[in-house]
Amino acid sequence: MRSALPKVLHPLAGRPLIGHVLAALAPLAPARTVVVVGPEGAAVEQAVAPLPTATQAERLGTAHAVLQAREVLAGFTGTVLVLYGDTPLVPTETLARLVAAREASTNPAAVVLGFRPRNPTGYGRLVTGPDGLDAIVEEKDASPEQKALTLCNSGVMALDGAILFSLLDQVGNANAKGEYYLTDVVALARARGRRVDVIESCPEDLLGVNDRADLAAAEAVVQTRLRRAAMAAGVTLTAPETVFLSWDTQLGPDVSIGPFVTFGPGVTLEAGVTVKGFCHFENCTVATGAIVGPYARLRPGARVAENAHIGNFVEIKNATVEAGAKVNHLTYIGDARVGAKANVGAGTITCNYDGFSKYHTDIGAGAFIGSNTALVAPVRIGDGAMIGAGSTITADVPDGALALTRAPQDTRPGWVAKFVARLRPARKS
Structure with missing residues (x-):
């Protein structure tokens, strides 16, 4: 954003970006909410108070960010929604669909929110099969065939809280960016024999804000x-x-x-x-x-x-x-x-x-x-x-x-003609 103001505090329709995210979440009445902030996140902490925050001292990827919430979510075994402070347009109805899909009778380990942008360049691709979602592949790690896929990852997920942190502990960073990707939980969950599903939303709902043009x-x-x-x-x-x-x-x-x-x-x-x-x-x-x-x-x-x-x-x-x-x-x-x-x-x-x-x-x-x-x-x-x-x-x-207060009016009859006559010779010279 090239700004002294943290990105998620930039206003959108008069409210910070992260305020829109939390407002969309509120009708679902979450049992616990934690906001993960960066090392200079004091302003964000103040903006989201009294919600608890967790600090990601080093920005080592999305899986690493979610790991910082372990203490606040200790003992929680319900559905965990992972949302992004710079993705402010996801409506409550979409979040409710995501939770419902996670809590369906098939009991998926995770449900990923996907979308189909006009231009998928830069987005991770969702690789699906007959049994749901097989994998999420970041574009830098994708094959030409995978890059041709149009179903993309928004980053928003609903996960089974009972196994979330055990999955995160297994995530490695052997990828092009050397980061710990939250998307790796898909393959890890599938390796445990758990199902992973996808629901779709429109691209407009998943617009991320990375610069002033996006804002x-x-x-x-x-x-x-x-x-x-x-x-x-x-x-x-x-x-x-x-x-x-x-x-x-x-x-x-x-x-x-x-x-x-x-x-x-x-x-x-x-x-x-x-x-x-x-x-x-x-x-x-x-x-x-x-x-x-x-x-x-x-x-x-x-x-x-x-x-x-x-x-x-x-x-x-x-x-x-x-x-x-x-x-x-x-x-x-x-x-x-x-x-x-x-x-x-x-x-x-x-x-x-x-x-x-x-x-x-x-x-x-x-x-x-x-x-x-x-x-x-x-x-x-x-x-x-x-x-x-x-x-x-x-x-x-x-x-x-x-x-009323005013000075008395002074009216001088014939004054203008005398004034003009006096000035006219001076103008000719």
Whole structure:
């Protein structure tokens, strides 16, 4: 990845790659889960906490990695799923099929998840026969005939926990890479007279992330899935390919979303919300019937209530806009409350930061804030109060009062003609 960030912590739809893997696993309610990390895996350990981790001090191959889980899995005799933190798209349903195949009446020692990519180059090949899977051959060790096979190994397996570690103890490293391959357990299990099976999944589910291009490809897959799920649930996406959702985006029925809208993590839009184009949301909530955009930005802590209007080039941060209130254009509302049915004019800002601390602005119900107003927090504008356009408000305004600050207007009749007459000779010279 050419990154200081561990690969499995790179975000995909707003969640780390490994978070997707663990989320797919969670509905199966595993009795034990262990995450094997590298020698510099502190960040990964923190990300997966409180799950136990095991450290692979030397990267000696996949079988060696699984061996590091021996202590956590001591005494476990059920099915062991081996998953990969950089293969984030395997759905829960596929994992459930894998477990079911392992626990079938034929009692296979292992079940391998295979797929058929358009181009199998680089993948290990699955060599099958009448009695199931005969062997997994890495491409570097494959014969020309084996390289011609199209069924490939994803690396994902379900194994019999009762014999797993005894098999792993027999794995050697006499191969082109000098590594201990997990795939060797297939031949070892067959040598014990145990059956090994294969189930297949689509290549999209098994996309591995090895670089930034792979990450972008995985993002495209996830976004397509999220968009389809949203539309199936009753959400209108005018231009689906331009809307980017997070893994936890919550969209109610009859939400309508225009083009070029981005959702960061932690966003909930309730039923009937209308979002116009080019908006950005992150860690915020928008209630039923509200209208947002175009070109609006709702930052963390923004809470927009029922039937409120948030218009173009409006930014809301850590603030509540109550029912029916309107903040329609060119405005910043931060660390504030905008009361029900209040109207905030264009160019208004809440001056919430003095360089050291944040302060709160409270705008009462039904208040009217004139255009180009600066509200210097901490300050309260009372219910039904009015602020004259162009004002800088530094003190509380009582309910129903008018407040304004401005210099007196100086009007000079005929001044322009005299000014032009004075300057015209100078221009000719």
